[in-house]
Amino acid sequence: MAGPIHPKLLPITTTFSDEGRTFVGGRDVCEIAEEFGTPLFLYDEHHLRQRCRDALWAFGSGVAYGSKAFLCLAMAKLVDEEGLHIDVASAGEAYTALRAGVPAARLVMHGNNKSTAELTYALERGIGRIVVDSVDELERLARLGGFGHPKPKVLLRVTPGVKAHTHEFMATGHEDQKFGLSIEGGAATDAVLRCRGEGSGVELVGIHCHIGSQIFDAESYAKTIAIVAPFFIPLGLPELVVGGGLGAPYVEEEVDGVPTFAEWAAAINRAVKEAGISGVVRLGVEPGRSIAANAAMTVYRVGTIKTLPEIRTYVSIDGGMSDNPRPALYGSGYEAFLPRNGTAERSRPVRIVGKHCETGDVLINEAWVPDDIHVGDLLATPATGAYGYTMANNYNKLPRPAVVFVHDSTARVVVRRETYDDLLRLDSL
Numbered sequence: 001m002a003g004p005i006h007p008k009l010l011p012i013t014t015t016f017s018d019e020g021r022t023f024v025g026g027r028d029v030c031e032i033a034e035e036f037g038t039p040l041f042l043y044d045e046h047h048l049r050q051r052c053r054d055a056l057w058a059f060g061s062g063v064a065y066g067s068k069a070f071l072c073l074a075m076a077k078l079v080d081e082e083g084l085h086i087d088v089a090s091a092g093e094a095y096t097a098l099r100a101g102v103p104a105a106r107l108v109m110h111g112n113n114k115s116t117a118e119l120t121y122a123l124e125r126g127i128g129r130i131v132v133d134s135v136d137e138l139e140r141l142a143r144l145g146g147f148g149h150p151k152p153k154v155l156l157r158v159t160p161g162v163k164a165h166t167h168e169f170m171a172t173g174h175e176d177q178k179f180g181l182s183i184e185g186g187a188a189t190d191a192v193l194r195c196r197g198e199g200s201g202v203e204l205v206g207i208h209c210h211i212g213s214q215i216f217d218a219e220s221y222a223k224t225i226a227i228v229a230p231f232f233i234p235l236g237l238p239e240l241v242v243g244g245g246l247g248a249p250y251v252e253e254e255v256d257g258v259p260t261f262a263e264w265a266a267a268i269n270r271a272v273k274e275a276g277i278s279g280v281v282r283l284g285v286e287p288g289r290s291i292a293a294n295a296a297m298t299v300y301r302v303g304t305i306k307t308l309p310e311i312r313t314y315v316s317i318d319g320g321m322s323d324n325p326r327p328a329l330y331g332s333g334y335e336a337f338l339p340r341n342g343t344a345e346r347s348r349p350v351r352i353v354g355k356h357c358e359t360g361d362v363l364i365n366e367a368w369v370p371d372d373i374h375v376g377d378l379l380a381t382p383a384t385g386a387y388g389y390t391m392a393n394n395y396n397k398l399p400r401p402a403v404v405f406v407h408d409s410t411a412r413v414v415v416r417r418e419t420y421d422d423l424l425r426l427d428s429l
């Protein structure tokens, strides 16, 4: 048995009518879903902007939005308008941001295996920072240095050896993984020497680390800073970036455990001070999910309800692992509610599954929904604004959903729904 969906999982502007109908940005969620179809990613634009502003206020000008969480032209433009830099993890993400009009100097390029073509792209466009992840990448940059581009400003991504408490595939601070240069093993020092050597073709401006994602304990960052500081301080560099990973609540049990941006910033600043890092060092963070996750919900249509006596009830929706692969990938939890009555008690235990040809196409393993759920209902899963649409795929040739932004009672499509023709646009006979 569960109560009504927790408001902290929902976009900031969510309200309910006396009958429980759910409104986001002043619009009725059911009406929007009827108008634009399902499955639908529905974003509260005010929420996105407010989170950007809160991050900027808390952390200062060193904030870069981790765009892998959610990126499209409208999002890149919004983030830029709000004054954040943008962290891109490929030339494709960089291309998207540039096409949205974001100045190249505002981009930070990541990636553990940037190709020569991607690095050339970054150099030609004048991308603001490149976060170097390997010695091979430094060699590539040295070779490209002779081609007349201004020297790129680079940060070195180091592995501090911190084991963050999160899913194995979301932890990136420990030694045994593909990202970064080990401080303990000496690779980070070797990379610094190469950067500073003759003909490196780069200007080393800082150190970067990222310990993982969906982190709830600010102490993980404090620990990281304490470990990185003895390596960082003697280098005398002007920039230190502690990465992203600030947690977002996906399920009710998580809503009270999430620090605010101000609390994260206080813990990070305290750790920086205690570690003896100079006050003039520019501190950077790269929040992704903590900006985008709770700004959105996915709205589905219930297609079948199957009750297996003495086993369970399966509720099938018209999407699944193609629009949200996170449950299958990480075992991530979500909650569900019916937007036609968002204040209803959720007393019926069900398993919510998608429409894909996979037994593992389970969206919510043990969900609670209102007792009167029926075929044809609209069902929403909150907190799907990060790593939802960006991880969406066409498995079983399902067209990817539309993305709609709602603001001041106006809903607009920012990414249209794919058509069957879109599915074949790369094919030839």
Ligand SMILES: Cc1ncc(COP(=O)(O)O)c(C=O)c1O
Binding pocket: 066, 068, 069, 087, 110, 210, 212, 213, 214, 243, 244, 245, 246, 286, 287, 288, 289, 290, 386
């Ligand atoms: C280097 C880097 N920065 C920032 C992020 C954003 O993480 P999150 O969305 O958890 O804040 C990631 C995520 O993988 C990352 O790898």
